[in-house]
Amino acid sequence: xxxxxxxxxxxxxxxxxxxxxxxxxxxxxxxxxxxxxxxxxxxxxxxxxxxxxxxxxxxxxxxxxxxxxxxxxxxxxxxxxxxxxxxxxxxxxxxxxxxxxxxxxxxxxxxxxxxxxxxxxxxxxxxxxxxxxxxxxxxxxxxxxxxxxxxxxxxxxxxxxxxxxxxxxxxxxxxxxxxxxxxxxxxxxxxxxxxxxxxxxxxxxxxxxxxxxxxxxxxxxxxxxxxxxxxxxxxxxxxxxxxxxxxxxxxxxxxxxxxxxxxxxxxxxxxxxxxxxxxxxxxxxxxxxxxxxxxxxxxxxxxxxxxxxxxxxxxxxxxxxxxxxxxxxxxxxxxxxxxxxxxxxxxxxxxxxxxxxxxxxxxxxxxxxxxxxxxxxxxxxxxxxxxxxxxxxxxxxxxxxxxxxxxxxxxxxxxxxxxxxxxxxxxxxxxxxxxxxxxxxxxxxxxxxxxxxxxxxxxxxxxxxxxxxxxxxxxxxxxxxxxxxxxxxxxxx
Amino acid sequence: xxxxxxxxxxxxxxxxxxxxxxxxxxxxxxxxxxxxxxxxxxxxxxxxxxxxxxxxxxxxxxxxxxxxxxxxxxxxxxxxxxxxxxxxxxxxxxxxxxxxxxxxxxxxxxxxxxxxxxxxxxxxxxxxxxxxxxxxxxxxxxxxxxxxxxxxxxxxxxxxxxxxxxxxxxxxxxxxxxxxxxxxxxxxxxxxxxxxxxxxxxxxxxxxxxxxxxxxxxxxxxxxxxxxxxxxxxxxxxxxxxxxxxxxxxxxxxxxxxxxxxxxxxxxxxxxxxxxxxxxxxxxxxxxxxxxxxxxxxxxxxxxxxxxxxxxxxxxxxxxxxxxxxxxxxxxxxxxxxxxxxxxxxxxxxxxxxxxxxxxxxxxxxxxxxxxxxxxxxxxxxxxxxxxxxxxxxxxxxxxxxxxxxxxxxxxxxxxxxxxxxxxxxxxxxxxxxxxxxxxxxxxxxxxxxxxxxxxxxxxxxxxxxxxxxxxxxxxxxxxxxxxxxxxxxxxx
Numbered sequence: 001x002x003x004x005x006x007x008x009x010x011x012x013x014x015x016x017x018x019x020x021x022x023x024x025x026x027x028x029x030x031x032x033x034x035x036x037x038x039x040x041x042x043x044x045x046x047x048x049x050x051x052x053x054x055x056x057x058x059x060x061x062x063x064x065x066x067x068x069x070x071x072x073x074x075x076x077x078x079x080x081x082x083x084x085x086x087x088x089x090x091x092x093x094x095x096x097x098x099x100x101x102x103x104x105x106x107x108x109x110x111x112x113x114x115x116x117x118x119x120x121x122x123x124x125x126x127x128x129x130x131x132x133x134x135x136x137x138x139x140x141x142x143x144x145x146x147x148x149x150x151x152x153x154x155x156x157x158x159x160x161x162x163x164x165x166x167x168x169x170x171x172x173x174x175x176x177x178x179x180x181x182x183x184x185x186x187x188x189x190x191x192x193x194x195x196x197x198x199x200x201x202x203x204x205x206x207x208x209x210x211x212x213x214x215x216x217x218x219x220x221x222x223x224x225x226x227x228x229x230x231x232x233x234x235x236x237x238x239x240x241x242x243x244x245x246x247x248x249x250x251x252x253x254x255x256x257x258x259x260x261x262x263x264x265x266x267x268x269x270x271x272x273x274x275x276x277x278x279x280x281x282x283x284x285x286x287x288x289x290x291x292x293x294x295x296x297x298x299x300x301x302x303x304x305x306x307x308x309x310x311x312x313x314x315x316x317x318x319x320x321x322x323x324x325x326x327x328x329x330x331x332x333x334x335x336x337x338x339x340x341x342x343x344x345x346x347x348x349x350x351x352x353x354x355x356x357x358x359x360x361x362x363x364x365x366x367x368x369x370x371x372x373x374x375x376x377x378x379x380x381x382x383x384x385x386x387x388x389x390x391x392x393x394x395x396x397x398x399x400x401x402x403x404x405x406x407x408x409x410x411x412x413x414x415x416x417x418x419x420x421x422x423x424x425x426x427x428x429x430x431x432x433x434x435x436x437x438x439x440x441x442x443x444x445x446x447x448x449x450x451x452x453x454x455x456x457x458x459x460x461x462x463x464x465x466x467x468x469x470x471x472x473x474x475x476x477x478x479x480x481x482x483x484x485x486x487x488x489x490x491x492x493x
Numbered sequence: 494x495x496x497x498x499x500x501x502x503x504x505x506x507x508x509x510x511x512x513x514x515x516x517x518x519x520x521x522x523x524x525x526x527x528x529x530x531x532x533x534x535x536x537x538x539x540x541x542x543x544x545x546x547x548x549x550x551x552x553x554x555x556x557x558x559x560x561x562x563x564x565x566x567x568x569x570x571x572x573x574x575x576x577x578x579x580x581x582x583x584x585x586x587x588x589x590x591x592x593x594x595x596x597x598x599x600x601x602x603x604x605x606x607x608x609x610x611x612x613x614x615x616x617x618x619x620x621x622x623x624x625x626x627x628x629x630x631x632x633x634x635x636x637x638x639x640x641x642x643x644x645x646x647x648x649x650x651x652x653x654x655x656x657x658x659x660x661x662x663x664x665x666x667x668x669x670x671x672x673x674x675x676x677x678x679x680x681x682x683x684x685x686x687x688x689x690x691x692x693x694x695x696x697x698x699x700x701x702x703x704x705x706x707x708x709x710x711x712x713x714x715x716x717x718x719x720x721x722x723x724x725x726x727x728x729x730x731x732x733x734x735x736x737x738x739x740x741x742x743x744x745x746x747x748x749x750x751x752x753x754x755x756x757x758x759x760x761x762x763x764x765x766x767x768x769x770x771x772x773x774x775x776x777x778x779x780x781x782x783x784x785x786x787x788x789x790x791x792x793x794x795x796x797x798x799x800x801x802x803x804x805x806x807x808x809x810x811x812x813x814x815x816x817x818x819x820x821x822x823x824x825x826x827x828x829x830x831x832x833x834x835x836x837x838x839x840x841x842x843x844x845x846x847x848x849x850x851x852x853x854x855x856x857x858x859x860x861x862x863x864x865x866x867x868x869x870x871x872x873x874x875x876x877x878x879x880x881x882x883x884x885x886x887x888x889x890x891x892x893x894x895x896x897x898x899x900x901x902x903x904x905x906x907x908x909x910x911x912x913x914x915x916x917x918x919x920x921x922x923x924x925x926x927x928x929x930x931x932x933x934x935x936x937x938x939x940x941x942x943x944x945x946x947x948x949x950x951x952x953x954x955x956x957x958x959x960x961x962x963x964x965x966x967x968x969x970x971x972x973x974x975x976x977x978x979x980x981x982x983x984x985x986x
Contacts, residue, residue, distance in 0.1 A: 032627065033570070034563045034614065039627050042558035042642060049559060065535035066542060070527045071564075071616075071647055071663050072586070075593065077526075079601035093565070094590040094604055095616070098651040099583060100568065108572040111587055111613055120604055121527065123564075123588070123616075134525065134532055143838060149535060154564055154647065158591040170564050345636060 015235040026294040036162040036169030046302035064148040072121040077129035080254040087221020091158035093123040123156040132255040147179040165282035173277035186270035190246040193274040194227040197242035206297035206410040212464025224248040230463040233286040236437020238490035244274035294359030298402040305338040310367035443483035445476035460489045508728040519787040529655040529662030539795035557641045565614035570622040573747040580714020584651035586616040616649040625748040640672040658775035666770035679763035683739040686767040687720040690735035699790035699903040705957025717741040723956045725910045726779040729930020731983035737767035787852030791895040798831040803860035936976035938969035953982045
């Protein structure tokens, strides 16, 4: 490894520090001058762009359109929906003035006290309120429904303890906000988008997820039901990776949004909202990466293949380049993103280390000896395996390899999750097992009180009530009261 | 025209009102509950997305990468660069608090006075300051240069008089921020991006532009040179459509950004920045649209072709659909976006009017009679021409037509601009001609004082000193002092 990449903390020594170092060393993001806000660096942003593009295609394929609503929300809007204000009004950025002026003492600028807003504005922590205030004008009749809108935007929540990607004051996300004529349609939509998220997580991020329903305690502020996809990180902690909310008629009532139904009678509109954020970057990193740096599933890697020439003389380089350039063109023709790194101001060893820490899935190295032998050195980032293979037919091998890496990463993550998923039938057993991390399937009596007690005593929360799998009833491990099915407990991010 | 589309103000009666109505009736945007901020509706956003995608491809093709920097900027950053603070610190949204609390009287929420920020934060009006503060850590050596970064983001400027797309408090834009080792490279970059903007305006928006340099009065706050593309709207007013700034070493000096050059000596970094915004939506609308609504160049139309069946019976509809569906597939195969609108809850007349007001470039209508005759009715939005043509070979005709509409729109806009561009040799002649609108080529002595006098007396500003065209020297029309070349004056948006 090159010099600046050494001294990488190992996962088993300090998982949290390993993550923080990795984010910086792989050039993904860094802290900014503004508390709790990060700078997403070009390499990190390129991964986010690949996620965005794929999700956006999936949203459009399910009939959604993008739009854009204001960044700022009048303070009074937050109070309209009783649960919502509880959840979101507390820690948020408040705009109170609209002008600065030169400081009277001549040094810099100060807030102009005369430019105070009549009503303060909040930087959106989420946009249900301003969007439903807008939908009031868009919806009159059942013919205007369903309304299937998504927004890509920045939002802000004044978090006290922040970690890059996982929890930042400002973050990037998409928020879907849909309006429907019936309860059934809205519920179907919430499930449809949960499935889109699960498909994206599994097929693109190579990250297995469990689809489920949140308990009342963990529900979105203002929702009747919150659906979630939950993933397990390598340290056995859960990470909530996307949520989809059935909002009932709560926001329609708060903002007076009614429609004339087919019988020409007014009814309140039914709603959903759903979102994923740059938090997925944290999930992606923590699912696959290792002590050598980032590991990326090929479908989300900005650079899938890198080719490094090993040479001493300009003549060697010319011969290697002549051999490599047609391969680069062939790979690009197959839609593979490839870079031929013949920069002469960095040594091959430095390049190897840099691409390794950045998680480029496949690396080829080719030298004068390879030219003679008709070979090339092939390195796969996920298993760190290196082998000398024939140059002939290398492009088919790469196509196969990218596919294999994608599948291997998913299988590995799934095996890890299965290994780290256990059941507990008594509270003592639970307390012992939770210390080892992972998901614990246990019976719960369905009350917020019991959930709260478990959380206080063990720091574990109910991640979800799984939609699929074993539905056998039982008895609550804490109270002995009836339980409809086992639910998933874990400590979480 | 359908009912709600009637009573459209005509351009010649009130151009400004025509524009405001068009934005709403074509479903592009609307005012929001927050003063000066608009909601970009799905149809308007779909056009913006097409612009974004094309510009982003062009930025990447010229070596740029995207990244993301914080929304909020510490107040003190704005004061670091003397000119910049003058230009931007004045009218901006100021975040002073980070928490709300339940109102003591129980009604709603109020700002928590205990949650006051030590230093106020400004919602970015532009990001030079926070980005150069970040670049300080990214740049050590000439090997780190050039740094070619772009950001897609929302920004905020507290404008007093706003108009949708043209001037709004919050708007969407891209801002490129590049760092270079030499003055020459930075100047080249600024010109390169000016050319990218001009190419985009002409080839995609079908909007002719004049490339030029801004006078000192009109320069970006903190720039040594501002390059601009200027377009002419149908009312003869100018619209600045994109700017590219050569920033010299001003921001490097303000934020202490130096690099070790090849001789291992420290030097300040050279900078550019360049941006276009949702203002381009206003430019697009005002360049091509007519008294019937929006007119879109096919390359930026979310929907390029719409097909409307005209039928009385379900059997007719089935026969028409059988004929149309293979055509839809063929057109899509050629990358054309097409919609077959067989919705049965709207009359054909309503559909025609709706697609006309939304500027769909090509409309086909097909009825039972057409099936018998082997014909189809073809309507092109730009010229409003309607003709009955053979169904046979219609897909080639559409491909040709989309191309022809794109070219016709550009030619029409160019002819309009040429017709409305005149010269003036005396100030009296200038004063007379400026009343008729358009661009006036006149000699100017190069001083801010003369420019200011002309602006006060005629409301016309120097749009730019053109880079191309006639460079014959002359005498200032106001002072008689020497002038290096004619410059372009106009009233502007």
